[in-house]
Amino acid sequence: REARERGNSVYFPEHVVPMLPEVLSNGLCSLNPEVDRLCMVCEMHISKTGRLESFRFHEGLMRSHARLTYDEMAEIVVDRKIEARKRRGDLVVHLDRLYELYKVLHKARQRRGAIDFETVETRIEFNDQRKIERIVPVIRNDAHRLIEECMILANVAAARFLEKKKICTLYRIHEGPAxxxxxxxxxxxxxxxxxxxxxxxxxxxxxxxxxxxxxxxxxxxxxxxxxxRSLKQAVYSPDNKGHFGLSLKAYTHFTSPIRRYPDLLVHRAIRHLLRGGKPEEFRYGHADMEVLGDHCSQTERRADEATRDVMDWLKTEYMQDKLGEEFDGIITSVTSFGLFVQLTDIYVEGLVHVTSLKSDYYRFDPVGHRLIGENSGRVYRLGDPIRVLVARVDLEEKKIDFQPVEPEDEAERTPARKSRRGGKGRGKGKGGGKPGSKSAASGKRKGKKKGK
Structure with missing residues (x-):
């Protein structure tokens, strides 16, 4: 009941709120090395071209022989480092074959036309005082992609199996653009x-x-x-509508029953069938799955928002001692009230309010994702580089305000203290921009995550 209410585990920096009790999530249900674990097996046969030719599900008992990190896996099969390969001995031949399978699956993914957006996720590194030492990008390598392709394949097999058996379940659907x-x-x-x-x-x-x-x-x-941003969010639904982003006709979530309730429901449906149950006798009907699909979609968004709120607070705290410093950044969003800017190499985002732009009236062009100065013709567009000064940091509201640094301002300014990234500080510039606009603190970006 508690797992259903939570819907999923929530991941914060160096802390997890598990969906299941820790005695299960970190113990009995966790695939720890060299211990026996009950499991649901998806045995798949894949052609040389990456086509899923056949599959079968069965309950089993497994023993993991090793727990590898993504970096270690990459050292073994991608970089082929001698010491890393020696350390894992007899496992290496199996890992090499798995990597060859990934290459086949990746080519099949490209032929299928799945969309690959290159986005940057970040990780916070703390010092001994539990303060942020640095914010670093998470670099995806072929080991990440290998696991992703294997999970996608298992999810496809589960969706096909349940759809063929005509049993109520939750699909992971992603509709095309509106x-x-x-x-x-x-x-x-x-x-x-x-x-x-x-x-x-x-x-x-x-x-x-x-x-x-x-x-x-x-x-x-x-x-x-x-x-x-033109695409819709992926959601859970008992009605299969395919997955647009992955270019798949049927898709579900099967691979993470410890941390996602929809996966647990999929496992229950598969086990019901494996043990001789009839589809119409399954404890969940279509109406139940509709309610559960809506609920799990909502808890997923709730988890994303909670994680984002914590990250925003930590990043705001990190910027408190950087008032007056200058940084290079990229415009990540354009709104009628200003520009959201992410600082280069720091991955902290703040608002340049329209009133802090040079004295002009700025017209918002939502289709072109830009602000255009009516008199000057100056354009601020999504993706443009911009240099900004940290003007205000409000920890309580988790908001950071920037001011744009114009080239002429840099030439006129008297040098002040240097920023940690080699910039220079200055005092506040005069306000400009759009008459009658809201204060900078009132602007709030509402981002969406396009989940698989």
Missing amino acids: EDRLEDVRTFLAELGLSLGGGDSPTAKDYARLLKQVQGRPDAQLIQTVLL
Whole structure:
């Protein structure tokens, strides 16, 4: 009952709120090395071209022979470091074969047209006083992608199995872009001399083809961001509508029953069938799954928001001693009330309110993702680089305000204390921008995560 209410585990920096009691999540249900564990097995046969040819599910008993980190796995199969390979002995031949399988699955993914957005996740490193030492990007390597492809394949097998048996379950669905968003995307792309294929119903392959086309362009990150934001969020539903982003006709979540309640429901459905139960005798009906799908989609969003709130607080605390310092950044969002800017190499985001822009009236262009000065013609656009000064840090509200640093301001300014990234401090500049706008503290960005 508690697991159902929580819906999923919640991951904070160096702390986890588990969905299941820790005696289960870290003990009896955890695949610790060299201990026997009950499990649900998905045995799959895959062709040389990466096609899932057949599969079967059965209950089993397993013993893990090793617990590898992603970095260690990469050292063994990607970098092929001698010491790392010696350390794992007889396991290496199996790991090498698994890596060869990944290469086949990756090519199949590309042929299928699954969308690959390159996003940056961050990790906070703390010092001995439990204060932030640094914020670093999480670098994805082929070991991460290998596990991801294997999990996707198992999820597909589970979805196909349950759909064929016509038993009520929860699918992980991701619908295509809404018509109004699609129209905005096409208008935006047309200004750049680009187009999205597929007419009124583009496929994931059309998105993937465009992303490949713009690789290497200076505005590639901008285009990717606009395409990503045109898509809907993935949700849980008893009605299979396919997964647009992965370009799959049927998809569910099967691989993480310890930390996601929908996976637990999928396991129950599979076990019901394996033990001779009939679909119509399953304890959950369509109406039950509708309620559970809505609930689990909501708890997933709730977990994302809680994690984001904690990260925002920690990052705000980290910036408290940096008032007056200057940093380079990238515009990550444009709104009618200003610009959200992420600091380069620090991954902290704050607001440049429209009133802190140079004296002008700035018109918001939502389709072009930009603010345009009516008199000066100055444009601030999503993805543009910008240099900013830290003007205000409010820990209680978890908000950071920046002011833009104009080239002419830098020339006129008397040098002050240097920032940790080689910048220089200064006092507040005069306000400008949009008359009658809200205070900087009132602006709040509402981001969405596009989950798989």
